[in-house]
Amino acid sequence: MKKEKKKKVKNQNHTLPLLAMISPTVIWLFLFLVISLVYIIVISFMTKGPFGTIKWMPSLQSYIDFLNPVYLKVFRKSVEIAALTTVFCLLVSYPFAMALSKTTGKKKMLFMILLVLPFWINGLIRLNGWVNILRETGILNSLLMKIGLQPINFMYTDGAIVFGMVYAFLPFMVLPINNSLSKMDPALLEAASDLGAKKFRTFCRVTLPLSIPGIFSGTIQTFIPSLGAFYIADIMGGGNTMLLGNLIKNQFTSARNWPSGAAFSVVLIVFTLIVMKLYNKVGNPEDLV
Amino acid sequence: MTEKMDKKPIISLRNVIKKYGENLVVNKINLDIYQGEFLTLLGASGCGKTTTLRMIAGFEDITEGEIFLEDENMAGKPPYHRNVNTVFQSYALFPHMNVFDNVAFGLVEKKMKKAEIRKKVREVLELVQLTGFERRKPDQMSGGQKQRVAIARAIVNNPRVLLLDEPLGALDLKLRRQMQLDLKHLQQQLNITFVYVTHDQEEAMTMSDRIAIMNGGVFEQIGTAEEIYEHPKTKFVADFIGESNIFETSIHAVEEKMLKLIMEQGDVTVREQGFEVNEIAYLCVRPENIKISEFPVEGFNLKGIIKENIYVGSQIKTTIEMINGYLVKKTAFPDGDMKPAGSIVYLYWDDGKSVLMHTKEDKIYNYIESAEGGSIPS
Numbered sequence: 001m002k003k004e005k006k007k008k009v010k011n012q013n014h015t016l017p018l019l020a021m022i023s024p025t026v027i028w029l030f031l032f033l034v035i036s037l038v039y040i041i042v043i044s045f046m047t048k049g050p051f052g053t054i055k056w057m058p059s060l061q062s063y064i065d066f067l068n069p070v071y072l073k074v075f076r077k078s079v080e081i082a083a084l085t086t087v088f089c090l091l092v093s094y095p096f097a098m099a100l101s102k103t104t105g106k107k108k109m110l111f112m113i114l115l116v117l118p119f120w121i122n123g124l125i126r127l128n129g130w131v132n133i134l135r136e137t138g139i140l141n142s143l144l145m146k147i148g149l150q151p152i153n154f155m156y157t158d159g160a161i162v163f164g165m166v167y168a169f170l171p172f173m174v175l176p177i178n179n180s181l182s183k184m185d186p187a188l189l190e191a192a193s194d195l196g197a198k199k200f201r202t203f204c205r206v207t208l209p210l211s212i213p214g215i216f217s218g219t220i221q222t223f224i225p226s227l228g229a230f231y232i233a234d235i236m237g238g239g240n241t242m243l244l245g246n247l248i249k250n251q252f253t254s255a256r257n258w259p260s261g262a263a264f265s266v267v268l269i270v271f272t273l274i275v276m277k278l279y280n281k282v283g284n285p286e287d288l289v
Numbered sequence: 290m291t292e293k294m295d296k297k298p299i300i301s302l303r304n305v306i307k308k309y310g311e312n313l314v315v316n317k318i319n320l321d322i323y324q325g326e327f328l329t330l331l332g333a334s335g336c337g338k339t340t341t342l343r344m345i346a347g348f349e350d351i352t353e354g355e356i357f358l359e360d361e362n363m364a365g366k367p368p369y370h371r372n373v374n375t376v377f378q379s380y381a382l383f384p385h386m387n388v389f390d391n392v393a394f395g396l397v398e399k400k401m402k403k404a405e406i407r408k409k410v411r412e413v414l415e416l417v418q419l420t421g422f423e424r425r426k427p428d429q430m431s432g433g434q435k436q437r438v439a440i441a442r443a444i445v446n447n448p449r450v451l452l453l454d455e456p457l458g459a460l461d462l463k464l465r466r467q468m469q470l471d472l473k474h475l476q477q478q479l480n481i482t483f484v485y486v487t488h489d490q491e492e493a494m495t496m497s498d499r500i501a502i503m504n505g506g507v508f509e510q511i512g513t514a515e516e517i518y519e520h521p522k523t524k525f526v527a528d529f530i531g532e533s534n535i536f537e538t539s540i541h542a543v544e545e546k547m548l549k550l551i552m553e554q555g556d557v558t559v560r561e562q563g564f565e566v567n568e569i570a571y572l573c574v575r576p577e578n579i580k581i582s583e584f585p586v587e588g589f590n591l592k593g594i595i596k597e598n599i600y601v602g603s604q605i606k607t608t609i610e611m612i613n614g615y616l617v618k619k620t621a622f623p624d625g626d627m628k629p630a631g632s633i634v635y636l637y638w639d640d641g642k643s644v645l646m647h648t649k650e651d652k653i654y655n656y657i658e659s660a661e662g663g664s665i666p667s
Contacts, residue, residue, distance in 0.1 A: 130415050187381035193368040194375045195395035195446065209385045276326070 044262035052256030062263030071247065071264075078244035081158065081233075082226040085165040086173075090215065093173035097214070098207075100174065101181035114116065115171050127164055127235045131155060134163075159252035164236035165226045172225070173218035180214025181207070183283045220279060224272050244268055297359075299324045299482050300345060300450060307340055307506075316506035317354065322450070322484060325559050327476050329485045329493040332503035333529075336536035337487045341503070342452050345484065346375045359449065369398075373450040374443035378458055380435045387415070388438050389423040395446040413445040416475070433464050440475070450482045469495050474565040480610040488569070490530050502526050518575075520644055527573040527644070534579065534617050536572040538645075540564050548645070558588040561645045571646040578642040579619040581609070583624055586637035593617060595632050598604065609634065 044062055049055035065071070118126060132137045134154040141151040154160055184207070192202040220282050226232075230245030242250075244264065251261030295592050298321035307315035313335040330338040343349040345356060347368035356363045363371060369412060372397070382391050389410055396406045414420050417437040429433055443451055454474075457465045473496045476483045478600045487493055493500050495512040501511040502525075510522045510528075521527035524535055540547040541556070543566055550572060557572070564570060581595075593609040596616070605627060608620040617636065621627065628634055 185379060185381060187377050187379050188383060188640070190346075191375070191377060191381040191383070192394070193348075193371075194346060195442070196369045196398035197394070199370055201398065206383060273584075 009022040040262045040265055043259050045261045046264045048257050048259050051239050052258065054258055059259075062257075062260040063267075065215055065260050066228070066264060066267055074242050074247050075244055075267075077241065078227055080242075081161055081243060082164070084162045085169065085226040086219050086223045088162060088166045088218065089169055089173040093170060093177055093218065094211075094215075095270065097174050097177035097181055097211075099185075101179045115174060119171070123168060124231060127168075130164065130167065131235060134160065141178065155236070156240050158237070158241055160236040161233050161241055161243075165222075165229060168229070168232060169222040169226055172221035176217035177214035180217075181209040184210050216279060216282075220276060223275070227272065228268060296323045297360075298322060298358055301357040301482070302341070302345075302354075303355045303357070305341070305344065305356060306342060306351065306352045307337070308352045314506055315344070317575060318506070318508055320501060320508065320511065322482060324482055325480045327473065327483045327485065327496060327498045328376070329487060329497035329500045330503055331487060331490060331493040331500050331529075333488055336503040337506040338488075338503045339454055342375075342454055342484060342486050344491065345450070346373060346452050347371050364368040370449055370576050373452055374446050374448040376439050376443050376451065376456045378455045380427075380439040382435055382438055382442070384427055386426075388419065388425050388427075388430075389577045391427070391438055392445055394442060399446075413441045416444075416478075417441045420557075425619055426488070432460050433468065436460065436468065440472075443483065444475075444479060448481065451476075452485060453483060455483045455487055457487075465492070469594045502529060504529075514522075520645065521573060522570045524646060524648070526575070527571070527646070532576050532618055534574045534576065536615075538570055538572050540566055540570060542566065542569045550645075554615055555590040555592060556600055557591065557643075559643055559645060560640055564645065569648050571648055573644045573646060574642065576618040576620040577608075578638045579617060580607075580637050581607075581619070581628060581634040582637060583628075583632075583634065585635045589635065589637040591636040593634060593636060595628055595630050595634060598627065600620075609636065 023244075043054055045058050045060065047057045047059045047061060048056040057083060066075075098107065100115075131138070136151060136153060136155065138155075140154070145151055154163075187209070188206055189202055192206045197205060226249075228245045230243060230249050233241055233243045233246055248261050248264045248268070251257045251264060255261075298323040300320075302320040303555040304317050304319060305315055306313070306317050318337075318341065330341055332338045340349060344351050345358075345363075347363065347366060347370075351364070358371060358373065362476055383394065386394070392410045393406050393411060396409060398612075400426075401409075410423070411420070411521055412532075417440055419434065419437055419441065422430070422434065422438075427551075428437070430438070433506065439456065458467050460468060469492055472483075480596075485496065497514060499511060499513055499515055502509045502517065504525050510517055510526045517526060517530055521530065527533040527535060536552045536554060538552040538557070540548055541551045543564065546562060548559055548561050548564055550570075552558065552572070559572070561574070585592075591611070593611045596608040596610045599606045599608075600623070603622075604620045605623055607621065609617040609619060609628070611617060
């Protein structure tokens with residue numbers, strides 16, 4: 001009886017071909033990634049028709065439009081904000097990741113849960129929560145006024161956007177750095193100390209260089225999404241600041257100019273690919289996973 | 290040994306205690322280690338040997354007691370302020386640095402001039418026979434080569450003491466034997482004090498000037514390989530180092546330098562001193578010292594039957610079953626005294642070839658063990 005069961009299991013393993021296992025993924029990616037991506041690329045080279053339609057006449061007009069100084073300024077601003085977000089994410093994440101990598105057992109679980117728990121709530125709701133805390137008549141300012149300080153205008157500034165983005169993308173920086181640091185043999189720190197290096201020197205010569213793969217991976221995972229994120233700029237910036245993500249969204253929705261929205265998307269994709277390519281050249285691509 | 294006693298110790302452990310919470314790992318040990326000595330801390334895993342080494346290196350706090358390095362109390366001194374270096378069990382080479390940078394690590398921390406660093410690294414790599422490997426990364430090297438880098442990285446700093454934590458544990462047997470000799474020669478050449486941790490008794494005996502055998506957080510015996518093998522002070526040492534036949538005995542009578550012993554296996558008279566009548570003791574005889582005769586030998590009343598003879602090339606291993614079922618191990622050269630299996634023989638040994646050891650027991654517990662086996666005391 002037992003033997004028969006074993007045989008069955010074995011057969012099942014053999015009769016489940018690789019193709020069947022990966023095909024759902026393949027179909028999904030083909031439908032929602034490949035087709036839509038090709039569609040976007042194609043319409044980016046078309047002309048805008050009246051009332052938001054697409055005129056099937058090839059043209060480079062949308063790409064030429066992008067060279068408009070107003071749009072270039074939006075592009076520059078997006079890169080600036082994404083870069084600032086990445087830097088602040090790194091500064092906040094590194095000490096946390098270090099602490100995380102040094103803890104074990106239940107404490108580590110607690111830290112991990114604290115890090116991931118907010119993501120069980122919708123991002124828009126969480127951001128609106130922050131609006132309530134930070135706005136002019138919000139919780140933070142009432143507290144400041146209670147202790148006799150002037151209220152500060154946090155909301156609807158570039159700073160607020162960066163804050164929102166750092167908040168949203170923090171785990172994507174913490175986790176890869178923690179991963180790098182956890183892989184490090186603790187004996188290396190003892191060896192450095194044994195060889196005469198004090199704590200700061202050990203950090204500079206051993207810990208930091210060995211966590212570079214994590215920093216690389218985390219940087220990619222925060223910089224790229226923050227380039228395209230539009231809802232954070234909408235909510236935290238109150239529509240005062242236009243980023244590339246907002247621009248693309250507006251082209252598709254309010255401006256009803258699909259070809260230019262598509263063209264700007266293609267620009268963003270190409271820029272992202274270039275950044276990743278440059279990054280891969282400096283770092284080890286295997287570490288980016 | 291005596292010539293070393295004249296010298297001043299380079300490391301002194303005074304009543305050192307280490308506790309992890311309630312768990313007592315090192316229990317009030319005292320040890321002096323002398324300049325130029327190769328001292329091995331030997332013991333099974335969990336005996337406290339690595340903890341002791343780590344306390345000397347400064348990686349672990351001392352719960353109680355003091356450690357002196359050249360008369361200077363090391364209390365509160367971090368590892369980077371101690372003139373000792375460690376060779377780690379896992380090598381702990383910096384994976385992002387090549388061999389040169391690994392070896393130069395300590396010299397860079399000392400802010401030595403670049404030219405001097407280059408010269409020193411070249412010299413030490415020559416010493417460990419790794420010239421030409423400067424640009425290699427650790428993951429491009431074999432275990433034995435990494436091991437030598439780890440040693441070079443430590444000794445280039447010219448430490449007063451080199452601490453080695455099972456440095457050969459990960460190497461295969463043949464390489465390990467070679468490295469044992471290399472390390473021993475290196476130590477003699479450099480005249481640096483080595484404190485070496487291992488669980489391998491053969492390794493300890495091959496390399497060490499003195500061996501400190503640890504068990505349960507205390508030293509069972511400290512001495513040269515010969516002292517420890519020939520004159521084990523405790524049953525643990527007799528068991529742990531080499532093979533032993535250990536008989537539980539009670540002292541029946543004390544005569545002028547001679548003791549009459551009663552054992553379950555029979556009676557024996559040995560030349561020993563310092564025991565009292567009715568004291569319980571362990572009698573230890575090495576298998577190579579056991580002799581057999583067809584007739585009773587004076588002073589020995591040990592009768593047994595040969596169970597088997599096993600030929601292992603260089604020697605013959607014989608098992609002899611005694612009256613109470615106890616199995617005596619005997620080894621002999623193939624041309625030595627030998628009787629076929631099934632023969633009834635009388636055991637004896639030459640004067641001074643047995644060691645009698647005090648115990649803390651007050652009765653022979655072979656009986657007790659077998660009587661109580663499995664039953665739950667009510």
